[in-house]
Amino acid sequence: MWSDKETARDFLNFHAVAATAAEMIVQAEGQALSLGVSGGWGAGKSSMVKLLRAELDGREGRDFAFVEFNAWLYQGYDDARSALMEVIGTKLLEYAEEHEKPTTHILEFLGRVRWARAAGLAAGVAGSVAVGMPLPGVLGGLWDAFRGLTDGDVTKEDVDAAKAAGKEAADTGKGLVGDKKERPSPPKQIQELRDHFEATLEELGVTLVVLIDDLDRCLPATAIATLEAVRLFLFLEGTAFVIAADDRMIRNAVRAHFNFDVALDDDLITSYFDKLIQVPIRVPPLGTQDVRAYLMLLFIENSGLEAERRDELRTAICARLGQTWQGKRVDAAFVKTLIQDCPDALAARFDLADRLAPTMATAERISGNPRLIKRFLNTLSIRMSIARRQGVTVDEQVLAKMLLFERCGQKDAYASILKAVAAHDEGKPAFLAPWEEAARKGEQPPGLRPEFNGDFAKGWLALDPPLADLDLRAVVYVSRDHLPVITPNDEMSSEAAALLAGVLAIRSGISEQLVTQLRGLPHRETAQIMERVLGKARQVQEWGTPPILHAALTIAAVDPDHGSTFARFLRDVPPAQLTAPIVPILSDKPWAATVLSHWAEQDDTPAPVKRAISAGSRRGR
Secondary structure, X not given: OOOOOXXXXXXXXXXXXHHHHHHHHHHOOOOOEEEXXXXXOOOOHHHHHHHHXXXXXXXXXXXXXXXXXXXXXXXXXXXXXXXXXXXXXXXXXXXXXXXXXXXXXXXXXXXXXXXXXXXXXXXXXXXXXXXXXXXXXXXXXXXXXXXXXXXXXXXXXXXXHHHHHHHHHHHHHHHHHOOOOOOXXXXXXXXXHHHHHHHHXXXXXXXXXXXXXXXXXXXXXXXXXXHHHXXXXXXXXXXXXXXXXXXXXXXXXXXXXXXXXXXXXHXXXXXXXXXXXXXXXXXXXXXXXXXXXXXXXXXXXXXXXXXXXXXXXXXXXXXXXXXXXXXXXXXXXXXXXXXXXXXXXXXXXXXXXXXXXXXXXXXXXOOOOHHHHHHHHHHHHHHHHHHHHOOOOOOHHHHHHHHHHHHHOOHHHHHHHHHHHHHOOOOOOHHHHHHHHHHXXXXXXXXXXXXXXXXXXXXHHHOOOOOOOOOOHHHHHHOOOOOOOOOHHHHOOHHHHHHHHHHHOOOOOOOHXXXXXXXXXXXXXXXXXXXXXXXXXXXXXXXXXXXXXXXXXXXXXXXXXXXXXXXXXXXXXXXXXXXXXXXHHHOOOHHHHHHHXXXXXXXXXXXXXXXXXXXXXXXXX
């Protein structure tokens, strides 16, 4: 299994981008800087931030203090502005104590943050009293005690509770606002907070690097509050803010927060965003070479090779990725040259990466997304484990190809493959054969159904191994996450299933005994039996007197409707597949007259067949 947690180890060749971003922070020499690391969900933003921090950790000549803040964790539990400032103050205090530096300004800064938090808390109390909701914290306790003294029934317990609540409120108030007798105006309060924060950083002689992640998971109010805290209170000399978020989500948060009209105010939203983010950095999307390298590195990570050797391979593969613009490839052949005596199992997985990478890079529901690639591999690993535990033999290459279609193909198309596997006696999706053959030649598959007619499906049909002639029952069995495995026999009664077996065993003529027994079944079940027989008939390439013909004739004798069904099937048989012996067998069947007439009119019906039809007609007259 592969962990979904972000990592400071480079599996995506993001090192150059992270190093460039780190160099910008170094060259700023303490000037305020904000960088936005943007990319979609699962694109690798958090890993990019980890790599950037690792780059700064290794730099000499300037001290850095790091604060990691996840606004999403505080959503619904705390005010984002206050939480961010208190986390920063606490981390700076820890840094000062660890490096034996002064803490005077840090403590003053923390005191003012608590003062600001108190102001926010008071506003919350006013709103709570107005709407009758429970009050928060110590003020709630004080309010409850006050109500106990004014409800007309004062007890000793009420007096004691009021004293206790008052003392707690007083003590907390000292912690929040200190000993100041006058409360400054909000603008002055904000300025004093900024002054003490700047003095704190100057006293420590450090550049504060704040890494803000998962901002795009937050509700608009929380996202905007966090960004405003950065610009209003904290964006000062000696700071660098790295904000990882999908910029589309942040723009939507700005629009929702300020109720901007979508059509009219895109420029305003862009301006607001640009004031917050000085340097936008986008996580590079992965192409085929990148996806192939990523897959191989993930396979190496779980290969059992020693950690030092895995790191060497990772470095070599990432270096090679940096040369792909010159036409060099990262593929199974290259990676195998890096590993002497490469284990067969690992080599097979490299081959699998070679085949899957082009489709995983372009398929709409994966699009080279690292997190989705990991989830795909984890699902594959789980299914292989289930197969081993149940003693089911499954080819990992085949399972991976089926899983890829399950993830990225149309639902109806995937269901049709499962249905074909369940209906075939040997579990083969035989209908894929002409499509796979054409796709592997780079040609347009003939008669492609609408649900298969897309770039992804065509690319998937061309992938090794071809599936049309493989027994996929074991693969379907361990893949039944979303769709149950239901064979046509499962839908029949035990009596119908037994009669189906009897019909399929007929080798010549019509079994009158079976006809009598079949007439005792409901029409629905005899129709199902006919459909099973015709499913096998579709695999016949020459229509003279194949055994399946006698099975179909037996069902057709049960009910005129089934005769009509078989007649429609025979009309669709390519005339070139007909041979003369079939004509006399059909000539006495009332429902077959239109079939014989149709064959006689077709230009490509073989001459012996036409002569047999003509002779039968003369005898009939």
